[in-house]
Amino acid sequence: MQIRRLNEQGIERFRQNLHRIREGAATALDPALITDHNLSERAETNVVVEFFSFRTKKEITKYLVEKLNISTDKSLYYDVGLWSWLSVFYFDLVCPSVKGQRRAKADTSYILAEPRNWKRYYRHLLACPVRLYCELGELATPFLEAPVPVWREFHEQLTAYQNIATNKSLIAAATKLYWDPSKNTVKKGASSKGPGGLRRFSEIVGQFELTYDINAMEPDAIVDLLPRPEFSRWLS
């Protein structure tokens, strides 16, 4: 299918469809959202996308990065119509039907609202992983090793703040602490609200920023700054 972008009318129709799904009045999107010329237009690029059953965010992210060649055209990060149309096209992945029911999240998970406002951007289930992958490369792995619609506390804590989410050194430090590469998953208890957890990590990093330029630091130097014994358990 040749890639398209939703227009204003299409986005409004998508929003209404999501509302109806949440109300239980519908279980699927109006198929017209994909191809109706009144609701979407062909993107200038001749990119063709196909529907595959991508198991993880990483699989679909790599596919889209390659297809859209986004590394060379970062203006695509902010293409509201494009990302909203992709959410429609991959709706069965971003909002899967389980036993005939869909649990639609907030509109911002599917419709790219206020694209230059990170606080909204990071919630988009396709645009945000793609952007993180483009900015961080393989360092983005902890964000991406999960099924497409899954949004865990771990993701929330690390992506809610742009200064953390797109900072390679910080993400490498967080990965060193909280990611278990042997199991390809977040270490147990990392997302807890207790001492040494991710919340504390975000908090303490905020305090460091008054004294250190985190962007200029090596990941190990960041880890070394974390107070002991609070963070010791994650280093073992």
Add this chain to the structure above:
Amino acid sequence: MPTLIRKFNYTRRLRIPRSCVKVEEIVDNGVKSFSATFDFSDLDLPGSANVYVEPYFKSTSMRFDFGVVSNIVPPASTALVDIPPTDRLLYRIKVVDASSGSGLVLGFADKIRPETLDKPAGRTSLLPVDFNDLGNRIWKLDFREEGPVLSVNHAERIEQIREIVQSPWFRAVVYPEIVRQIVNRLLTDKDISLDEPSGWAENWLRFFREVLLYNIDSIPDTDDVREVLVEEVVDTFCRKHELLKILAMSYANPETK
């Protein structure tokens, strides 16, 4: 009783005076970029330290490498493509120790405004207006670090939005709600002292006292009393500025709407 706040600066980070930094914004073909010039000659900063400029708006920021103290080299592009369109961008300047790789901040300046937005000396706007992306909303009152800002949707499809904001009709309808929110904030924000107000709180309390002749000097004990006080201030504001009359006139003479 006044509280004594002690601030520690163990790393002896220098506060870079605003007079040492000049930021100017340029808009070309709808894309905003900036230029920055520095005068570090009177500051005790090593020539090898890195200089970074970080424009930011709320939680969104960008970072530009400007070389080192002894050899400032602006980046090839300073296009502000990753930041929401806004008239009220702030800039942070960091001078960072490059020798040890420790990332230690040696000099720092924050909340730098571009020259084009600076008001004449001694004057500050009580309620700055900022045009930015508000999705489907027309306006909202933002409480930012600098104080309350009237955020208005820059929506390109409403070409006359800047005129609309200036119109008597808009002011009559929107400003009472703004006053309500500001008074509410003054009475509920635990960080604001009515005894020793500072910053935006001081300016607004002075406005209420000197222009509306309404002195807010204590926090009501109950929510009910607070609501009554808020309503009184809003009502006084409307009366003082004859908003009902302005609205009626703007309808009688649609050109002023």
